[in-house]
Amino acid sequence: MKSLVFLGCSQSGSSKDAIEAAKRLGFTTALLTDRHGFLHRRDDFPYVDRMVLVDLKDPWRVEEQVRSLIEEGLDVSAVVSFTDAHVREAARLSRKLGMPYQTVEAIERMQDKIILRECLREAPYSVPFQIVKAHHEVPSLTLDLPIVVKSPRSTGSKDVLFAASRSEFERHVAGLRARYPDGDVLVEAYVPGTQYLVEAVVHQGQVYVAAIVEQVVTFGQRFIVTGYSLRPSIPWKLAAAVEDMVTDICQRTGMKTGAFHTEFRWSGGGCRVIEVNPRISGAAMNRLIEHAYGFNLAEQTLRSLFGDTPDVSPRNSKCVYACYLTVNKSGYLKKVTGRRRARRVSGVREVFIKPRKNAYLTPPLSMGKRYAYVIAEADTERQARAAAEKAASHIRFHLRSGKTRRKGAVARKRRS
CATH class of the missing domain: 3.30.470.20 (ATP-grasp fold, B domain)
Structure with a gap:
């Protein structure tokens, strides 16, 4: 029986949903994890046929374990991941082993926020930004306040800091430099407006927009999304602008196969990109889309990987x-x-x-x-x-x- 090897998984959310989807598609599933607790709670993962403890930060160990599974007789069809930390390594390893894979170079461009900003620099939906080099003693600020200060590798709102004054800017830069001594710091103009997230699947270079989700953002010490709203119809102007934006992002980053989501703000009658991530959103996003539109985005992403055109046409018409x-x-x-x-x-x-x-x-x-x-x-x-x-x-x-x-x-x- 054909098998899928998953690198990493959360105890809930889209990465868990993806393994369950693989079972429905008829695959046996192997999960490589670095979380010892998962092995002690094995009954919590009935959809995982084989669970192996391995250091996921060590690419050599991961590859060795996948090859070991193949030598044991597992008919591995692909190595995949729906987690930010491991999606690039899964694509790289799957490509190396001659299996279907998500576009590795596009993942790398999306995961480094500075490289991504450079890719999108001339795009109409980009925002003004500057890079503070790691070893410049006194950081200069060329953007108008307020601004957002980021680590280029931040995910899930970690290391994303709002600054309304020069002193806050300098304090945030100092804090990120202390945490990442050899890393540059990305500074972006703060863009007001309603925040949205768009989920997309790329199949043979063609972008399929799966959902446009309005976000409710709570600003405390970080920007935390505390509400998501999906509705059956989207204003045509917004929908058209999103279609143009994600198609252009796909072309600029070189994405040919895979899933990505883009967070943006609707400001001044147009889209302004906040960030792009080369995977389905985590937490409840896959479940939310399924409740709203009647299809499982994780399943459609796996189908696309193996050559099937993703079907992301809504089956339901409820607000969720x-x-x-x-x-x-x-x-x-x-x-x-x-x-x-x-x-x-x-x-x-x-x-x-x-x-x-x-x-x-x-x-x-x-x-x-x-x-x-x-x-x-x-x-x-x-x-x-x-x-x-x-x-x-x-x-x-x-x-x-x-x-x-x-x-x-x-x-x-x-x-x-």
Whole structure:
């Protein structure tokens, strides 16, 4: 039987959905992971036929393990990954082994934010930017304030910092230099406007837009997306601009096969790119699209890899909203209450709680610190959002400090 080897997986989200999709497509599945806990919770992964512990940061070890699986008789059709950390290595290794692969060079261009900005420099949807070199003692600022300061390798809002003053700019640059001593720093103009995300699949050089999702962004210490809204119809001007933008991104980066998503803001009647990532969005995005439009984007991405034209035509016509929850204090999780009440709210389709008992929770400094979500659907966007937020208001994370028990901290449903 044909097999797929997956590099890395989260305990939930699109990377998990992709392995489940592979099973539905008739593949046996092998997961190479560096998370020891997964092997101890093997029953949590019934869709994984073979799980192997390996250092995913060591390309030689990964390749050795894949070749070992092949020598044992596993009929490996491809090496794939739906996680940011391993998508490039999966594509590189699959190409080296003569198997279907996502365009390696395009992944590399998208993952380095400075290289990506250079690729998009002349594009109408790009934003003004500058590069602060690693070893320049006094950073100069040539852009108008406010600005956004980034590490070129940041993901999930980590190391993405807002600066409204010269002193904030200098402080953020110093902080990133301390963390990444030999790395340059990317500085971009801050663009106001409604934020969106577009999911796309590239098949034989042709771009297929799977979803345009409006985002609700909460600005605290980081830019954290706490709400996603999908609707059955998109204004034609926005849809046309997005189609032109993603097609141009595909051409400029050289993407021929694979999936990518672009975050952008609709500003001044046009798109302005925030970032591009060479994979499906993580967390609940695949589930959200399936609830809204009736197709599984992870499955369509795998089908495309093996030559089938992706079918991303909507089957449903409902408005769907996902509301994410964070905490406003740090502590160890004692318990979560309100799940049943949340599920009973009319229109709610899914309630997911990520952390386990005794996990240490913190306020969000990255997208990975969102600890639960609720997905709801309705006939209108307003109704879907109201249902999701009502359900989310019932969910409470009860925390204790590291030394003494105290009143539980309540999960804060952040609003834009």
